[in-house]
Amino acid sequence: MSAPVDPLPALHEAPAVVRPGPVLVASDGTAVSHDALFGAARLAASTFGTSIEILGVCEPITGVAGGMDVLPIPAELDEARRSTMQADLRRSVSIADTGDPTWPITVLTGSPARTLASEAALRDASLIVMGIGRHNPLDRLFGTETTLATLRESRVPVLAVGTNFPVTPQHAVVGLDFSAASVQAARMAMQMLAGGGRLTLVHVRPRFEHPSSDWQTWDAEYGRTLPPLFDQVRQALDAREDIIVETVTVRGDPAPALIAFAQQAHADLVAVGTQRHSLFERLVVGSVATRVLRTARCGVLAVPQSRGAASDI
Structure with a gap:
């Protein structure tokens, strides 16, 4: 500074007026615990008087090189991965103490950070809630780094929380x-x-x-x-x-x-x-x-x- x-x-x-759209919870459904993530979303939704939506993003698989050509990945494979993430997210909101099975869940295909930022803007979201990991190198790669990339892309506030967020x-x-x-x-x-x-x-x-x-x-x-x-x-x-x-x-x-x-x-x-x-x-x-x-x-x-x-x- x-x-x-x-x-x-x-x-x-x-005074800044909080956007009227939903609180978006960004997740791929594989986190060890979603309780803090969903709890933070509940806090934000209650604070700003809005709803909660779950958003997952599947990064598309690129083509595989085969000799001089690039072999395209079958569209069915990306669709299968998207369906798997959708099922993981539905299971997460069902079993987490702070989850709610009635929350709408959307899974899209694309670059995670750019897709989250563009969807947040499109929905006029109040806030993006994301997880952040501190426990091992994979947490930093797949948790913190995705959150950082989203922060750089987003015009919507981002709340990043760990498992100990009250x-x-x-x-x-x-x-x-x-x-x-x-x-x-x-x-x-x-x-x-x-x-x-x-x-x-x-x-x-x-x-x-x-x-x-x-x-x-x-x-x-x-x-x-x-x-x-x-x-x-x-x-x-x-x-x-x-x-x-x-x-x-x-x-x-x-x-x-x-x-x-x-x-x-x-x-x-x-x-x-x-x-x-x-x-x-x-x-x-x-x-x-x-x-x-x-x-x-x-x-x-x-x-x-x-x-x-x-x-x-």
Whole structure:
């Protein structure tokens, strides 16, 4: 997070309105436990007053090289795999304590991340709920990486949860850089908290290492801008009376500092705003949201910048 951007577009625009469409649960039906995934979907649907739909995506099998030719895969094979995933998902919602067999289930064929993002936009979804694994390399390959790819493609907020995500989150930590996206992330996180919960707004300011007087002057001025900005965010959030809102400033690199604070505070949820990055930035630099999602030990809520918003992370 760099120096605070001009907060006026973020703080004085009308409060973000959650999309009216369903909460989409993305799964292939093979997770060891769907209880936390479906529980998070129930929480979101109750919070935003909407329904739940299950969406699975089968990645198509590419053709097999045979000499100089490419042998096409029979269409029946992709259809059989899609039917198998549909059956796995129906079984999952039936046996999970937090599932509901009446939830509609759709299985499509395509690139998982792009298909999830496009379907979420098509359905005007409120949120995409996805699983995230931490236990072994396969979890990181097939769980976390698909979630990361979806986050990069999606214009709809993404909630990534592990098996320990609580039914009623008590403490959410928000990475706040005073952009529109980060304020929207704070709003959504606050709405998902249980009564008596805490919302901690964390701003990560640059590490002070240079001894020059110019740097010291700039750093002092930077520090003076923060209290009024925090006050404006508090006013914009208009927090519920049963939610405690606190503000914290730490120094360091944005993602590691935010994650370290969240872990020390035993947070249930970390929320961040995101923006679209160029391909080079995604591959070489990455983003705060990407690094948080890779390392967080709690749920992660990533809220994309709204169309037309001027500020960024």
